[in-house]
Amino acid sequence: MIIRRIIVVGGLAALVVAAGASTARADDLSEYLEDAGNAIYSGQRLVGTTWDGIERIGMIEVQHHGGFESVDAGSVNAMVGAGRMYMDGLDDAAISFVLRSTPNLGARYTVENGEATRHLGRPATVLDVVEAGKLRIRMVVDDSTSAPVATQVFDAEGEVFRYSSMVDFSVWVDPSMAQTDGREYRMMLPLDHVDLPATLAGYQLIDAYAGPDDGRQAFYTDGLFSFSVFTTERRANWAEIADNELPYTTGGRDYLRVVTPTSVWVLWNAPAMAVALVGDLPPDHLDHVLAELPHPGTENWLKRLWRKLFG
Amino acid sequence: MARVIPDPERRGALFSAYLDGQLTPAEVAVVSDLLDGDTEAIAEFRALMGVRRAVRLLPELEVPPHLLPDGHLGDRLSAYLDGELVTLEHRRVTHHLVDCVDCRSELHELDRARIAVRSLPGVDMTATGEMPAVPAARFRRRFVAGSVAAAAAVALFVGLTVGGGDQPAFSLDDLGSRHVARASAEPGFAVLPPSMEVALP
Amino acid sequence: MTDDFTPSWEDVAHRYGRKIYNFAYRLTGNPDDAADLVQEVLLRVRKGLDSYQPGSFEGWLWRITRNAFLDGVRRKKRRPESVLPEGDHHTLGSSPSPDEVLASVRLSDDVQASLLKLPYEYREAVVLCDVVGLTYDEIAEATDVPVGTVRSRIHRGRKQLRDLLTWPV
Known part of the structure; x- marks a missing residue:
């Protein structure tokens, strides 16, 4: 069976949010991630990976709201969050019983504050995630919404192998987006x-x-x-x-x-x-x-x- | 468009409702405007965000078990696994499973037994055509069947060697959606590009 | 839970028992009152489920819960504020480090104590929103006030909490 679709899985688990003043002392990665989950925004996100000469690029329409992200990548729509995934065109979605993992695993990485910058004309902050002295992820976080608006992930040689950038950004979200009531899902x-x-x-x-x-x-x-x-x-x-x-x-x-x-x-x-x-x-x-x-x-x-x- | 600057009380209420995802698009746009470069507004927004988080981080307490009825699922679990429940019943069962560790664990055991039975090789080659109920029974029955088992083994050998017809019945779609669903339970996941389909060249 | 779905009584107990318990605990800071409320609500749900018309189940359930809670408060003829918080030491399920336990207990004690100082309407709105996880519409239905009032109560509650909390958030 040849499938026509490849599901691309959630890239940079890292896109994190900075909450201006609080970032100065926060070094807990999971706290950044937590904040990022609460960001409310929509827009177009360019994503890409370059790996051993293979290059894959995609453009996704995203809406982020209420801890869910809805994604429109042309031929497929999906909504993901809180252990659930709803995807048009598949009979099922899945739900995980586990609502979050307990271990604090952020110890491998430290977060360093970068300088103020702008992305799409909006005030933003650069954050660096460092692993064993080497830059692993550089991200740009929108100051007012805490949305991650650009990220670069680096390989062991210090080259960018994956990136993500909002090329269009808005604080508008469709409030009906997070409606999942009545949708069937498959248990895991x-x-x-x-x-x-x-x-x-x-x-x-x-x-x-x-x-x-x-x-x-x-x-x-x-x-x-x-x-x-x-x-x-x-x-x-x-x-x-x-x-x-x-x-x-x-x-x-x-x-x-x-x-x-x-x-x-x-x-x-x-x-x-x-x-x-x-x-x-x-x-x-x-x-x-x-x-x-x-x-x-x-x-x-x-x-x-x-x-x-x-x- | 003229920008309306709300009074401080209304501004705070807008921020609070924004954090809860309870604003209309027009109001969301107002919030965005308010936060644009206004340090005082941003400070207030962050303070509200912190309070909200503090309350939400209150540990969830377990309800004393004696307060709840013992309403476990029993034989509905097997029907559930076999896809034999009608919609309403199916949803009741899934709702119960979300909260009940005991039933989940029983469901898991049943599922393992079911998988073990389903993965028996060559069963349809036996004379009886009957599926043994548990893996332990399969060994005994197979060799009671004697020559039938020998025939099955030959057929199986051919099947394994040729390699046809034993393909796992799933697609990368299945696997991908399961990974995404699980990963999305982790903090911050939903801020990432979670899942999409890409038209590969 | 979807609007066209009427659950069985046991489902309600298993699905919402914990939330009802937490709702009462955070409003009163008292485990006994919380246990009483769970029993009372489940009794009322059991009686009322037959006459329940498919609609907003959450709104219906939380209206029952709130009424049962207020009846209980009236019966005991005392204000819930008079109950002292007991802390959450006995309830931390996983096994975090001692430092994490300490920080978590201190913060949650601080939040709980501050919650109890809020006027009832504000406290109720904040707890329904942040502990129970209802939408503003559901809170409006449960508490029988317009959505605008819910919005303002939640915000005023949070604003007062900000001033009351001693632990940095």
Whole structure:
């Protein structure tokens, strides 16, 4: 099955808000993120990723209000927030039971105040998120609304690999936007246990869910970026399932990769399982995470048969 | 357009309602104007934002369990998993599941058993055509079936070797929406570009 | 909850019991009063659910809750303000660091104590908005006043809280 759509996942988990005076002493990343969730704005957002010469750009119409963001990317409309996702054109949306993760994971990053600037003629503040002495994200936050109006995410070499910029900005929002009453959604069933590491290269396993089909989903975050690892005990023909996948080799191992303007997919078959990783993590983080997950490979057919028959 | 400057009381009320997302678009535009470069207004706005957050951060207290009835879902859970509930009942069950850890945990157990049964290889090759109820039963029954099991194993071997027909039944759409839904529960997620479809070249 | 959906009594209890409890606790600062209110509201919901006409369920439920609360206050012939807050020490579920617990307890004690100093109408509006999470329309329906009044009560409540809070927010 060739799908015609690629869902691009929530890019920069980082776009944060600055509340002028309070930013001077606030160094808690999650507090910035919390504030950003309350911002009210709308506009057009240009997003893009450049990764190993692959370039993906997208333009999205966004409305941000009441902790939800509604997104119009031409052929699809979606509304996301508070553990729920509603997407036109799909039968289901999903809901997570977990309303927020408890660990404070912002310790990996520090936030530094930058200078005053302007974006689209509006007063704004530059904020830098620094990881181990290196700039990881530079963001521009609109002073009056706390909306993140521009961001750049840097890779290990200090190059911008992902960016996002409001090219049109307004404090107007459609108040009917956040109406989700009456819309059906699909439950995600939480799992007590999943056979994956509790931490992966600095990312923490927060929780896990059953599905889709007989698969499992494990959700990891470091407080800023996040990804999910999907596993299923059947091997998958990813080339058929995915669209626009390209070979990707890291650490001497071969994967398939799909780069989108705001996220990355990595797909492979490990012995006894198919694995898909999707998230917004930077290239160097991705490579470290992949090194700690089951590696690509095939299983001896006799072992496979034995496992299938006898568990 | 003439700009109307509200009195301080009304201005504060506008800010407060803005933070709650309760303004009309016209009023939102007024708020934006008020905040544009007016440091006094911005200070007031931020103070209200801080108070609002402080109240919202009050920990949510657990209601003592003895106050609530024991209204668990029982056999409705299996019907729910099998998609056999009609709309109203389905919604009642989902509403209950959101709040009830016990039922979620039972649902999860049922789901695991269901998945285990559904992932049995070669079951439709057996003479009986009957699905065993739990994984433990499958081993016994398979070898009671004797030669049928041997035939099934050969068929399975061919299936595995050739590799056809065992594709997981999901798309990247499924996976993506699940990741987005989960990630959107994290603080600040909704300020990011959350999800969209991109027409790839 | 959507407008055309009438839940069962048990659903109401499980879905809203905690919110009702928190509503009463934040208005009174007293766990016993909060428990009494949950029982009373569930009783009234059970009796009233058959006659409930699909409409705004939230508005209906919170009107019942508020009336039950005010009846209870009248019965006890005392102002809820007279009850001292007990703090939230016993209720922190997860296991944050001692510093976080301390900060959180201090802040929540401070907020709770300040809430209790607000005039009832303001306190009620702030709690329904920020603790229960109702929209202004729902608060208007529950408290039987125009939306404009709700807006002004919430704002005045917050403004007074700003002056009352000693913990920096």
